[in-house]
Amino acid sequence: MADTANRRKKALSIGRFLEEHKGIDTKVLDVNGQSSWTDYFVITTVGSNAHLQGLVRQLYEFLSENEIEIRRKHRQVEDTGWIILDCNEIVVHLMDAERREFYDLENLWFQAKSLYSSKSS
DSSP states (O other), rough: HHHHHHHHHHHHHHHHHHHHHOOOOEEEEETTTTBSSEEEEEEEESSSHHHHHHHHHHHHHHHHHHHHHOOSSSSSOTTTSSSEETTEEEEEEEEEEHHHHHHHHHHHHSSEEEEEEEEOO
16 A cells, blocks of 8 residues: 555655756556556656757656666657656657647547646646
């Protein structure tokens, strides 16, 4: 139980970090029970490729400082508009607005419980 609370706390801290660093419409979803490979999605929209690159760099530092392991680090952030960071039980999605609207992860995982949302409904 303590491990679950710790993972949840980490996911929420990532969500708040992204919001503080200008992530747009940041959400933390609890997909435990719907996904066999992760417990939480953290999703945010970036304003540009430069914003994406800077946010990834800052997020790497934040994750390292908070002892959150990244399974595979991107050596160079390419201009794909979507970066996924696999932190084992937490998967972080940094997406441009076009890809976020197209893939619509929140509706794809509609049964997930929303734990955090930076955007007022």
